[in-house]
Amino acid sequence: xxxxVFLLVYALFxxxxxxxxxxxxxKPISERAPGVSLLLLILLAMTSLVPSALLLYQAESGAVxxxxxxxxxxxxxxxxxxIRVVGLLRKVEFQAEQLSLLSRIDELTGLxxxxxxxxxxxIAVERARRDKTPFSVAxxxxxxxxxxxxxxxxxxxxxxxxxxxxxxxxxIRIPDILGRYGGEEFILILPNTxxxxxxxxxxxxxxxxxxxxxxxxGLALWDRSETTERLLLRIDQALYRAKAPGRNRTxxxxxxxx
Numbered sequence: 001x002x003x004x005v006f007l008l009v010y011a012l013f014x015x016x017x018x019x020x021x022x023x024x025x026x027k028p029i030s031e032r033a034p035g036v037s038l039l040l041l042i043l044l045a046m047t048s049l050v051p052s053a054l055l056l057y058q059a060e061s062g063a064v065x066x067x068x069x070x071x072x073x074x075x076x077x078x079x080x081x082x083i084r085v086v087g088l089l090r091k092v093e094f095q096a097e098q099l100s101l102l103s104r105i106d107e108l109t110g111l112x113x114x115x116x117x118x119x120x121x122x123i124a125v126e127r128a129r130r131d132k133t134p135f136s137v138a139x140x141x142x143x144x145x146x147x148x149x150x151x152x153x154x155x156x157x158x159x160x161x162x163x164x165x166x167x168x169x170x171x172i173r174i175p176d177i178l179g180r181y182g183g184e185e186f187i188l189i190l191p192n193t194x195x196x197x198x199x200x201x202x203x204x205x206x207x208x209x210x211x212x213x214x215x216x217x218g219l220a221l222w223d224r225s226e227t228t229e230r231l232l233l234r235i236d237q238a239l240y241r242a243k244a245p246g247r248n249r250t251x252x253x254x255x256x257x258x
Contacts, residue, residue: 106180108158109165117179117187121228124177124189128222136198138188139235140205140217143247145184148213163210171208172201195221195252202250216242220253 104116112120121137128135142148142164149157161184168178168186177189190198202217209215218238222231238253 109161109180111165111169111186112177112179114179114182117177117181117189118228120177120179121187121189121231124191125222125228125231127191129224133192134194134221136190136193136195136219136221137231137235138190138198138202138217138219138250139181139232139239140186140188140202140215141239141243142184142209143214143216143243160210160213164213167208167210168205171204176201195219199250199252214248216247217250218242218253219250223255 104113104119105111106113124135124137127133142160145157145160148160161180164186165178165180168188172178172188175191177187177191179187179189181187188201190201193201198219198221202219206214216239218235218241220231220235220238226234234253238251242249242251
């Protein structure tokens with residue numbers, strides 16, 4: 001009789017562990033459903049103490065008569081714990097992967113953020129150096145974006161930035177890297193691309209820019225020796241020259257003779 005009760009308790013323990021509400025244990029207190037997690041914890045605590053209490057009682061009385069039941073139940077307990085731990089570890093790994101991904105993505109546009117595109121730019125430099133292939137980089141700035149924001153509001157400005165990201169991503173090639181440089185500025189890394197082809201890519205982006213918005217851009221070809229910092233400086237200077245006389249155009253970066 002006692003053995004049957006023992007096995008029934010562990011069946012209840014298994015049912016409690018398998019119940020969807022058991023996931024509430026791992027949630028922060030503010031996210032838990034009132035009363036559910038506490039009841040579950042009490043149930044799990046009580047059932048997990050049954051084997052120890054039973055074994056202690058029988059040991060004290062000198063009659064350990066339910067060894068088989070204790071072994072089966074204890075084994076089931078450990079299996080449930082292992083299964084639960086494995087499930088939690090997988091959940092943590094998935095969340096870690098998601099967090100790592102989010103740390104590289106710009107929240108507004110869904111493009112690479114500065115941390116991510118800087119990594120990609122360094123990779124492009126190393127690959128071009130190894131394979132002896134060209135690669136170009138462009139910096140694009142939406143023209144008169146502040147006026148757009150002041151006229152239509154920041155929500156419209158955010159919508160424009162998302163539209164720009166979607167339109168340009170649908171136009172560039174799979175190997176190309178599009179990132180948000182900051183504010184209304186974007187960076188485009190074009191592996192295995194010379195200046196002429198890179199300029200053509202930029203022209204294809206113009207009709208894909210929403211609401212008739214225009215952009216100015218600076219464009220440079222890596223000179224096979226400069227650092228990424230120097231390359232970005234050349235592009236930024238070219239962008240400044242593109243915006244100075246009238247915008248809505250692409251200016252090639254000057255060759256660094258220093």
